[in-house]
Amino acid sequence: MGAQKAIVVGLSGCSSSGKTTLARLLRDIFPNTFILHEDDFYRPEEELPVKDGLVDWDSAESLNIPEMEKALLHIRSEGTFPPFVDSKEDKNSVGPCPASDEKITAMKAKVSAWLAPGQPGHSIFFNSELAAGSTPQPTLRMCLLDGFLLYSPPKFSGIxxxxxxxxxxxxxxxxATQRREARDGYVTLEGFWKDPPGYVDKIVWPNYVHAHxxxxxDGDVEGGKLDWEKLHEEKVVAQKPHGDSSEGSDFDFEQTLEWAVEKVMRSLEAWHARR
Incomplete structure (x- = not known):
């Protein structure tokens, strides 16, 4: 098996947790980066399960998991977006960016410095064995996998x-409810989907709780206290609240962006060191 040509970074969480917004910003901040959306692997609407008389878009059964695995294998071996994936998610509307231009510019400068020759990021993404005077060429790309059910074993163990x-x-x-209900809808294979009234309470949130x-x-998703030992076992990274030891599940987005940029850099360094 040849060298891995793209590193896959998963961004998961409940619908409307900010995954896609964060993925799009990280794509702009880190060069040679592209996004694969879990939403692009929905099965045709007529094949989706029905729960309480409603079409269930938020369960594992609604997704073509083998096709997603095939896409990830292609990305890792070829370093390119899978040619057999037709992205619908990128056609969905995007709300106002919750991060200021100043914060985004600062994060771009931070990553640019990290990628400079002699810095940790340079050895990860560029070929350092070039003749003098040659322009370094990227040897590794980064794929951001954005999805609401990425960490739901056993069905997603392969993913x-x-x-x-x-x-x-x-x-x-x-x-999550406020953000989801504010959306105008979603582009689908068949056309367009708009959540019916009460969809978050009946479908989205119960499925999220069950999977996570x-x-x-104690399995208490509503309580919001993450089991850090289990996350460590599965190598899942999550944001910890600042200040005292109290738990909190809503974070300022600019803090989340800054946290994510720092964690991506440190995680890439650790990944590179293991190779």
């Missing part, structure tokens, strides 16, 4: 094994 670095974003039920109980203390 988890293909993700090199795993990030989990928390969000409270109240904020393993990573919370």
């Amino acid at each position: 988890m094994s293909l993700i090199d670095i795993k990030f989990f974003l928390q969000v409270s039920r109240a904020r 109980q393993w990573m919370f203390v």
